[in-house]
Structures are given as structure tokens and as C-alpha cells.
Amino acid sequence: MTESKFEFIQGNIACAKGAAYAGCSFFGGYPITPSTEIAEYMSGYLPRNGGKFIQMEDEIASLGSIIGAALTGAKAMTSTSGPGFSLMQELIGYACIAEVPVVIVDIMRGGPSTGLPTSPAQSDLLQAKWGTHGDHPTIALVPNSVEEMFTETVRAFNLAEYFRTPVLVLGDEIIGHMREKIRIPEPGEMEIIERTVPSSDGVCPLPYASDSGKPACLPNFGKSRFHVTGLNHDTTGFPTMDPEIVARENERILAKIYEQREIVDSYEEINCKDADILMLSVGSAARAAEEAVKTLRKKGIKAGLFRPVTLWPFPKDQFIKHAERAKYIIVPEMNMGQLKTVAERFTKRSKIVPVNLVNGEPISPEHIISVTKYLNI
Amino acid sequence: MKYEVRFSGSGGQGIILASVILGTASALYENKETVQSQAYGPEARGGASKADVVISNKPIGYPKARAIDAMVCLSQKAATKYIKTLKKGGIVIVDSDFVELPENKKYKMIKLPMSSTTLDRMGKLIALNIVSLSALVTITKVVSHEALEKAVMDSVPKGTEEFNLEALKIGRELAEKSLA
Structure with missing residues (x-):
């Protein structure tokens, strides 16, 4: 290179x-x-x-x-x-x-x-x-x-x-x-997904029809008439109040993503498998958490980091797997506990330890490590 | 080995550019793991600003500087604010025309009349950041002069290359004189 x-x-x-x-x-x-x-x-x-x-x-x-x-x-x-x-x-x-x-x-x-x-x-x-x-x-x-x-x-x-x-x-x-x-990757090195377009005549009669989870193609603007609205609508795109259709469509737009998790999920696991202290952190706070994990491991403390790269939908199955066996879940974040609410939702037996900072400064690895002194490891 | 450099001064003095040039020299021309970052207030000029470069031979986890090995201070306000972030035995290079710090066994202070020399030899102060960067590199050897020169050429506007090379020379000479 x-x-x-x-x-x-x-x-x-x-x-x-x-x-x-x-x-x-x-x-x-x-x-x-x-x-x-x-x-x-x-x-x-x-x-x-x-x-x-x-x-x-x-x-x-x-x-x-x-x-x-x-x-x-x-x-x-x-x-x-x-x-x-x-x-x-x-x-x-x-x-x-x-x-x-x-x-x-x-x-x-x-x-x-x-x-x-x-x-x-x-x-x-x-x-x-x-x-x-x-x-x-x-x-x-x-x-x-x-x-x-x-x-x-x-x-x-x-x-x-x-x-x-x-x-x-x-x-x-x-x-x-x-x-x-x-x-910077060369063109073609990373996969680029293009949207599904209508067949050659450009017509897409049912822009909201879907039978396989993958949404219908978007009609070509200027070639095909297409009704777009924020009202609940049927497969043609026109508003409807039919309870059956409204329920089906509301459920469909959720299911198209939440039932295809293999496409959307992404997370990083660092030393999670045997972690007594599991950290849950994202973004720049996770950089501090990662370094804290390394320092704690050098001291013989079994620490790990679970970092959702796709935060929403939350990779809950993977998180629960590690959270189940950890004694403590440390949640470092630069807010007053937003990610903590997620940890609470998916943690039954481990104790949750929040690490919060809202003063405009980044959370440091030392800050996270200082919290572990009070844990019974 | 991790090495942390902090440029500090007043908004508008070009300390962020100095740190970007050092980062470029280290990352692209010496192939070291490097993270550059900065902190400043909402104001466009004034205030106490800092710009950091963390250099390591291993991947860098936490991207911010915490124990500064070498620091440049171009304003009194920044010097007073950030001197406590210098690690024990660290080097602080001050613009002695404007900045005073107490002598202290905990750090090694190098006083260079950077503003007056830049003004005398170049007729304007705009290159003060490059002068101070060159002095820092001469004293700390954190990157080679060759890498630094390449990075300066990458980063400065077209037509100012000679001007900035002159600034590099001035900074190097000032530093070498102080080391002699």
C-alpha cells in the first residue's frame, strides 16, 4: 500500500x-x-x-x-x-x-x-x-x-x-x-447497496407493497405517479383509516428492520467472555472504557467491553449473553444515564454501576477505573 | 512508548494547525500511531485553547492527552491554565516575550523569544505557530525534520512554502541556540 x-x-x-x-x-x-x-x-x-x-x-x-x-x-x-x-x-x-x-x-x-x-x-x-x-x-x-x-x-x-x-x-x-x-478504500472495495428501482417502464403501482420484508421499490420521480404522505396509508400510498391495514402497515415498518437483525446488527466485544466487570459504552466514551479494560486486565481483574456499533436497534441478545454472567455492568457515558436505562432493561442479576459526566470534558479511563475500587471483585 | 504533545495559546495563533502538521508528520511520514485533537471555546479569537497530539508505537485507545510530555505555551493565560497538565519531568517551551512561568524542579522550562524573533526576521507574527512547532521538534526530536518539512508543505497554502520553510529554520535555530 x-x-x-x-x-x-x-x-x-x-x-x-x-x-x-x-x-x-x-x-x-x-x-x-x-x-x-x-x-x-x-x-x-x-x-x-x-x-x-x-x-x-x-x-x-x-x-x-x-x-x-x-x-x-x-x-x-x-x-x-x-x-x-x-x-x-x-x-x-x-x-x-x-x-x-x-x-x-x-x-x-x-x-x-x-x-x-x-x-x-x-x-x-x-x-x-x-x-x-x-x-x-x-x-x-x-x-x-x-x-x-x-x-x-x-x-x-x-x-x-x-x-x-x-x-x-x-x-x-x-x-x-x-x-x-x-x-480510504478503493472504489468497489466496500459494498454499496443501491435502492430497488422499478422495471424498465418505471411504473411501480404499489409503492408500499411488501411481501418479503424488503420494502417495495421507490417509483422513479417524473416517470410514475406516487402519493407520499405522513398519514397512515395502504400499499398504494393513499391515506386509510382501515384498522386492519393501519395495524399491518405500522407493524410492517417495524418488522422490516427488527426482524432482519442479521443485516443491521453490529457490535464489538472485547474480553467479554469471562468478564466479571462488563462495560457497556459507545462512541468516544467506549475508547476510554477500552483502555480501562486493558488496565484492569493487567491488574488481574476480569473486565470486558461490549460496544454496540449499531446502538438502535440495541443488540440485546448479544448483550444479555455477557450481562448474565457478569457481576457488575459499568456504563460510562457522557450524559446522566441514557445508556444505563438500556442496561437496566436487559440486566436481571448483575449490579449496574453508572459513570456519568456532563461537564463538557471527556470521560477518562482513570475515571472509570476509580469506580471499580468500590466493587466487590 | 506513548508521547504526548500539547500546543497551547490564544484562539487565532494557529496552534491547531501546528498540531495538525505535527500529527501529519508523525502519522503519514513516520508511520506512527497518532491522534490529534483540540479544545476551544465558542469564541473565534482569544480564550485559552489547546491542541494535542498523542503519538505511540501501539494503537491508541483513549484519544485524548492526559500526561503531557512536551508543551508549547504561546500565551500567559494558556500557560497558567495548562502547566499543571505537564507530566513530571516534562518539557515546557514558552514564548518568553509574553509568557512567564515559575521555575520548578518538576519540569524543564525552555524560554525562547519566539514572538520578537519571528517579528524581526519575518516582519510578521503569522508564522509564530510554525516557529514554535519547529522549536518543539528540534528539542524533543518527536519527529524528524524531514517528516516535519513534508507535513508543512502538505498543510500550508500554495505560495507560502518558502515563507514557512524560513519559519521552520528560525524555530530550529532558536532551539539549537538554547540547547547549546
């Missing part, structure tokens, strides 16, 4: 390059720290490569613009941070029920509200899951390195196109702004 394939870049730039690699051709967004570099890169890249970049008036319009772009056939994305992500919630639900593939990158910062624009936090883990109303499927990916900012953005586009659903990438200020060396 030659030196030229390697780049020393920010996580946000790796995210933008991942989007370009996946074939993103439309970006609509509103700049906000600490995500702005993504929009900045796309504003240079897209116009030079046959794509479109639009700076919208706010984040509601940003998500609206990419939903529209996606319906015309584009692979579309936006990027934001907590305050903007809050504004996007309603249209996330719209994209879920209208089954429009879009990628939304949220580089998390301190909150609530404007909070700490330049400081890291993991403030939106639960907003990502429950921010929009109604029962809806959520796919959220949480990278913990510059390399994963690239690869998980590619995977976000793949999952969005495959399932016809919005996919969230949850970075944080640390992962978005730090620089690491990565190798």
Missing part, C-alpha cells in the same frame, strides 16, 4: 468522504458546531461532482430538503448537532412512515439547548430512539474512530437504501473533530 492512500483527517471529513464513497449526491443542511466540517466538505465536493449542496434556512427545512431529494432518486444526507437534531424530530417520523431513505448525521455536543457548542457529550442517544412521536423503526450507528466515521457512514447509506428508512449516525465532538490516519 502506498502512502497516498492514507489520509490524516478529522472524523467529520471522514464522514463526508464516506458519504461521497457511498454515492451521496444531495446535501441539505444548516451549519452547526461541531458538525460543520461535514457540510463544508460537501459544499465543495458535490457541485464539482454532479451533485447538489443547499444551505437551508434551518434544520426542519434541511431534513425536508433531503427527503424531497431522496424521493427524486438521490442518495441524500444532512448533518447537525443536538439543537438542530431536536428540530428534525418531526420529519424523522415522516421519513419513517413515508419510507424515504435518508442519512442524518448528529455530531453530539453538550446540552440541553445551545449548551456547550464546542464540547463533547452523548446527549442524544435516547432522543435518537424516541425523539419523534409514534412507534417507528430506528437505526442509529455510533462510530468511535475516524475510520468508523467513514465506514459507518457508508453503512448508513446502505441500510437506508436497503430498508427505505432514515438512518442516524451519532458521532460526538471528540470523534468528529479529532484526526487519525485512515486508508
Whole structure:
């Protein structure tokens, strides 16, 4: 491998390059720290490569613009941070029920509200899951390195196109702004999933029909008439209040993702098999947890880390397997216990030990290790 | 072996760029595991900012610097704020035109008149970050001068190459003089 394939870049730039690699051709967004570099890169890249970049008036319009772009056939994305992500919630639900593939990158910062624009936090883990109303499927990916900012953005586009659903990438200020060396893969090296398109006549009479779990193809904009609505609808796309159809369709958009876990799940297990202390952590906090695990192991303490890369849907079966035998579950996170609520839900007998920090500083390995002194290991 | 470098100063002095150049030299031209990161406030200028480079021969887990081996201080505010992050026996390089730190056995202080020398020899202060970076590399040998030069050429705007090479020379000379 030659030196030229390697780049020393920010996580946000790796995210933008991942989007370009996946074939993103439309970006609509509103700049906000600490995500702005993504929009900045796309504003240079897209116009030079046959794509479109639009700076919208706010984040509601940003998500609206990419939903529209996606319906015309584009692979579309936006990027934001907590305050903007809050504004996007309603249209996330719209994209879920209208089954429009879009990628939304949220580089998390301190909150609530404007909070700490330049400081890291993991403030939106639960907003990502429950921010929009109604029962809806959520796919959220949480990278913990510059390399994963690239690869998980590619995977976000793949999952969005495959399932016809919005996919969230949850970075944080640390992962978005730090620089690491990565190798940009050659074209063709990573799999790129393209959406199912109608047959040659362009007609797709039932845009919401599905019999195999895989959603129907999106009609070609301009070639085939297509009704898109946030109301509950039948397989033609037109509104319905028929209880049987409403129930079936609501259940279908959940099942298309939750019953195909083998496609969506991704997690990392470090020394989990014999762990007395199991850590559950994501994103940059997981980098501290990983180092804490290494240090504890050197001291002879059986520590392990379970790191969901796909946070939503939560890889519960895999987590439960390790949690069942651990004495303690330590949950380091840069919020007041969002991931902890997940650990509580899936842990019956182990004791849960939260490690929280909401002061704008990163959680350090020493912080996590200091908690273990009080455990009966 | 892990080696942690911190550039500190005031927003606008180019300390982040200095750290990115060091990181590029280390990651791309010396093939070492490297993470660069920074912390700053919402303001565009002023404040106390820091930019860190963690270099290791093993993969780096926790990406932030915690025990600084060598630090550059370009403003008094940053020096006062971050001196406690220097590890025992660490090196601190201060711009002696503006920064004063108490002598202390816990660290090795190197005072270089970087601002006045940069202004005298280059006519402007804009290259202070590159001067300080070159001084740091000369003193710590954390990367080679060749790698540093390549990384500077990668990172500076076209047309300013000669100017920045001159800044590298000034920083190196200042540091060598202090070591002699």
C-alpha cells in the first residue's frame, strides 16, 4: 500500500468522504458546531461532482430538503448537532412512515439547548430512539474512530437504501473533530447497496407493497405517479383509516428492520467472555472504557467491553449473553444515564454501576477505573 | 512508548494547525500511531485553547492527552491554565516575550523569544505557530525534520512554502541556540 492512500483527517471529513464513497449526491443542511466540517466538505465536493449542496434556512427545512431529494432518486444526507437534531424530530417520523431513505448525521455536543457548542457529550442517544412521536423503526450507528466515521457512514447509506428508512449516525465532538490516519478504500472495495428501482417502464403501482420484508421499490420521480404522505396509508400510498391495514402497515415498518437483525446488527466485544466487570459504552466514551479494560486486565481483574456499533436497534441478545454472567455492568457515558436505562432493561442479576459526566470534558479511563475500587471483585 | 504533545495559546495563533502538521508528520511520514485533537471555546479569537497530539508505537485507545510530555505555551493565560497538565519531568517551551512561568524542579522550562524573533526576521507574527512547532521538534526530536518539512508543505497554502520553510529554520535555530 502506498502512502497516498492514507489520509490524516478529522472524523467529520471522514464522514463526508464516506458519504461521497457511498454515492451521496444531495446535501441539505444548516451549519452547526461541531458538525460543520461535514457540510463544508460537501459544499465543495458535490457541485464539482454532479451533485447538489443547499444551505437551508434551518434544520426542519434541511431534513425536508433531503427527503424531497431522496424521493427524486438521490442518495441524500444532512448533518447537525443536538439543537438542530431536536428540530428534525418531526420529519424523522415522516421519513419513517413515508419510507424515504435518508442519512442524518448528529455530531453530539453538550446540552440541553445551545449548551456547550464546542464540547463533547452523548446527549442524544435516547432522543435518537424516541425523539419523534409514534412507534417507528430506528437505526442509529455510533462510530468511535475516524475510520468508523467513514465506514459507518457508508453503512448508513446502505441500510437506508436497503430498508427505505432514515438512518442516524451519532458521532460526538471528540470523534468528529479529532484526526487519525485512515486508508480510504478503493472504489468497489466496500459494498454499496443501491435502492430497488422499478422495471424498465418505471411504473411501480404499489409503492408500499411488501411481501418479503424488503420494502417495495421507490417509483422513479417524473416517470410514475406516487402519493407520499405522513398519514397512515395502504400499499398504494393513499391515506386509510382501515384498522386492519393501519395495524399491518405500522407493524410492517417495524418488522422490516427488527426482524432482519442479521443485516443491521453490529457490535464489538472485547474480553467479554469471562468478564466479571462488563462495560457497556459507545462512541468516544467506549475508547476510554477500552483502555480501562486493558488496565484492569493487567491488574488481574476480569473486565470486558461490549460496544454496540449499531446502538438502535440495541443488540440485546448479544448483550444479555455477557450481562448474565457478569457481576457488575459499568456504563460510562457522557450524559446522566441514557445508556444505563438500556442496561437496566436487559440486566436481571448483575449490579449496574453508572459513570456519568456532563461537564463538557471527556470521560477518562482513570475515571472509570476509580469506580471499580468500590466493587466487590 | 506513548508521547504526548500539547500546543497551547490564544484562539487565532494557529496552534491547531501546528498540531495538525505535527500529527501529519508523525502519522503519514513516520508511520506512527497518532491522534490529534483540540479544545476551544465558542469564541473565534482569544480564550485559552489547546491542541494535542498523542503519538505511540501501539494503537491508541483513549484519544485524548492526559500526561503531557512536551508543551508549547504561546500565551500567559494558556500557560497558567495548562502547566499543571505537564507530566513530571516534562518539557515546557514558552514564548518568553509574553509568557512567564515559575521555575520548578518538576519540569524543564525552555524560554525562547519566539514572538520578537519571528517579528524581526519575518516582519510578521503569522508564522509564530510554525516557529514554535519547529522549536518543539528540534528539542524533543518527536519527529524528524524531514517528516516535519513534508507535513508543512502538505498543510500550508500554495505560495507560502518558502515563507514557512524560513519559519521552520528560525524555530530550529532558536532551539539549537538554547540547547547549546
